[in-house]
Amino acid sequence: MEFRAPPRRRRPPEPIVPMINVVFLLLIFFLMSARIAPPAPLEVSLPESAATGRAAPADTLHIDAAGRLAFNAARDDEVFALLAARASPDGPLRIRADAALEARVLARLLQELAARGVAAVEIVTAPR
Numbered sequence: 001m002e003f004r005a006p007p008r009r010r011r012p013p014e015p016i017v018p019m020i021n022v023v024f025l026l027l028i029f030f031l032m033s034a035r036i037a038p039p040a041p042l043e044v045s046l047p048e049s050a051a052t053g054r055a056a057p058a059d060t061l062h063i064d065a066a067g068r069l070a071f072n073a074a075r076d077d078e079v080f081a082l083l084a085a086r087a088s089p090d091g092p093l094r095i096r097a098d099a100a101l102e103a104r105v106l107a108r109l110l111q112e113l114a115a116r117g118v119a120a121v122e123i124v125t126a127p128r
Contacts, residue, residue, distance in 0.1 A: 040062060040096070041062055041070035041075075042062045042063070042064040042068060042070050042098075043064060044062060044063070044064055044065075044096055044097065044098045045098055045099050045100070046096065046097075046098075046099060046124060046125055046126035047097075047099040047125050047126065048099075048125060048126050048127070048128045059071070059083075059086050059091065059093050059094060060093075060094040060095075060096050060124075061079065061083070061093055061094065061095050061096065062096045062097075063095065063096070063097040063098060063101055063105075063106070063109070064098050064101070065098040065099075065100035065101055067101065067102075067105045069109075071083060080112070080116055083113070083116065083118060084116060084117070090119075091120070092120035092121060092122045093113065093118050093120065093121050093122070094121075094122050094123075094124055095109075095121055095122065095123045095124065096124045097123060097124075
């Protein structure tokens with residue numbers, strides 16, 4: 001009498017579809033929860049300071065080394081009209097000025113902003 005070993009059953013392949021579903025769900029989750037900031041409208045290199053505190057988010061006025069202004073979609077002289085109608089007039093206006101900007105140009109701008117009712121201003125700097 002000859003006994004044969006029973007035939008080996010092949011294991012079915014691991015289902016990969018559930019893993020693909022999980023990966024796509026994670027991808028969608030991270031894309032939806034990521035905070036994507038728009039690029040700055042002007043190229044600005046910030047002056048350095050010793051302060052390490054971070055200011056609260058505010059409206060940001062960009063000024064490059066040549067003195068050009070940008071606020072949201074407005075450029076140069078259009079900025080002042082948009083600043084008058086900004087969403088949070090009581091909050092501080094953040095100024096992101098280039099380190100090479102002349103101080104007198106910034107002083108003139110601050111006078112113009114004060115005349116138009118901007119009471120609080122914060123100047124953004126880079127840590128040393």
